[in-house]
Amino acid sequence: MKVILYMEMTVNGMVAKSNDETPWSDELWKAYQEMVKNVKNMIVGRKTYQLMVEADEFATIDNPFTVVLTSQNFVPQTKNTVTAHFPQEALKLVEEKGFTETIIGGGGKLNSSFMREGLVDEIYLDIEPMVFGQGIALFEANEFEYGLKLLGIKKLSDSSIQLHYAIEK
Amino acid sequence: MKVILYMEMTVNGMVAKSNDETPWSDELWKAYQEMVKNVKNMIVGRKTYQLMVEADEFATIDNPFTVVLTSQNFVPQTKNTVTAHFPQEALKLVEEKGFTETIIGGGGKLNSSFMREGLVDEIYLDIEPMVFGQGIALFEANEFEYGLKLLGIKKLSDSSIQLHYAIEK
Numbered sequence: 001m002k003v004i005l006y007m008e009m010t011v012n013g014m015v016a017k018s019n020d021e022t023p024w025s026d027e028l029w030k031a032y033q034e035m036v037k038n039v040k041n042m043i044v045g046r047k048t049y050q051l052m053v054e055a056d057e058f059a060t061i062d063n064p065f066t067v068v069l070t071s072q073n074f075v076p077q078t079k080n081t082v083t084a085h086f087p088q089e090a091l092k093l094v095e096e097k098g099f100t101e102t103i104i105g106g107g108g109k110l111n112s113s114f115m116r117e118g119l120v121d122e123i124y125l126d127i128e129p130m131v132f133g134q135g136i137a138l139f140e141a142n143e144f145e146y147g148l149k150l151l152g153i154k155k156l157s158d159s160s161i162q163l164h165y166a167i168e169k
Numbered sequence: 170m171k172v173i174l175y176m177e178m179t180v181n182g183m184v185a186k187s188n189d190e191t192p193w194s195d196e197l198w199k200a201y202q203e204m205v206k207n208v209k210n211m212i213v214g215r216k217t218y219q220l221m222v223e224a225d226e227f228a229t230i231d232n233p234f235t236v237v238l239t240s241q242n243f244v245p246q247t248k249n250t251v252t253a254h255f256p257q258e259a260l261k262l263v264e265e266k267g268f269t270e271t272i273i274g275g276g277g278k279l280n281s282s283f284m285r286e287g288l289v290d291e292i293y294l295d296i297e298p299m300v301f302g303q304g305i306a307l308f309e310a311n312e313f314e315y316g317l318k319l320l321g322i323k324k325l326s327d328s329s330i331q332l333h334y335a336i337e338k
Contacts, residue, residue: 013182
């Protein structure tokens with residue numbers, strides 16, 4: 001199972017404003033939607049899931065098989081969606097559906113929990129030409145450290161880029 | 170006066186580990202040293218200054234004119250070095266020496282204070298192929314937000330890159 005962390009963020013590593021706003025450009029949204037439509041499944045945290053529901057995002061990304069990671073008892077409102085309590089359990093659910101790769105799609109707490117357990121293989125970061133002085137960081141503070149290997153740089157627009165890394169384990 | 174923020178950081182925007190370690194590659198140090206030698210002056214925070222003194226860094230970068238921003242009474246140990254209490258005061262000291270550009274060189278608190286006051290014109294970020302789950306962020310949390318314009322991407326080694334942005338004000 002190839003586990004891909006895919007996030008849109010500012011130049012200083014913020015994946016949202018403090019109020020959860022994600023004012024990314026159309027080019028970034030398009031890159032993200034294409035990736036999800038291609039992989040056809042994703043794992044997200046409960047808050048990210050609810051923001052996606054509020055933004056009516058699931059139809060746009062062709063209703064991928066979605067695992068919502070949550071510590072609570074939580075009933076998803078969208079079709080093709082299940083819940084899990086732990087990262088390994090979420091991966092198992094994706095695997096049982098026959099997928100060979102999956103997307104870890106935020107937020108910072110979820111990303112951090114997969115990183116801490118050494119479960120992520122590759123990282124795609126779409127970098128919006130913005131800085132936020134504060135906000136939600138790519139990783140909620142946690143004890144891990146990895147070296148990466150740059151696999152590619154792609155321009156998404158005049159000022160936005162996509163960085164693609166493999167994690168060295 | 171062109172004010173350039175120049176930092177080395179991880180892919181997730183950490184400029185040091187929590188214990189102040191900066192395990193960057195030779196390529197990144199070289200890029201940074203060349204920039205400082207070229208501009209011949211820099212503005213740094215007190216903690217960054219002291220870490221630079223401990224690492225015996227000033228001789229390597231040809232003893233640039235250095236302004237240490239500090240809220241305390243602090244006597245610098247290196248030649249060609251003065252102190253200031255506020256960002257505008259630091260810029261005035263650099264200007265009085267006849268410089269037309271300066272480097273803002275960390276840490277996160279200093280960077281953030283110049284950004285909040287709208288004093289930074291360009292940002293260079295040398296991105297090491299690493300992620301730290303926690304550490305010292307590029308900007309200490311503060312209320313500001315800017316759009317940027319990508320001026321250039323340069324590869325510093327197989328896996329490290331330099332991003333160059335202008336700040337839109």
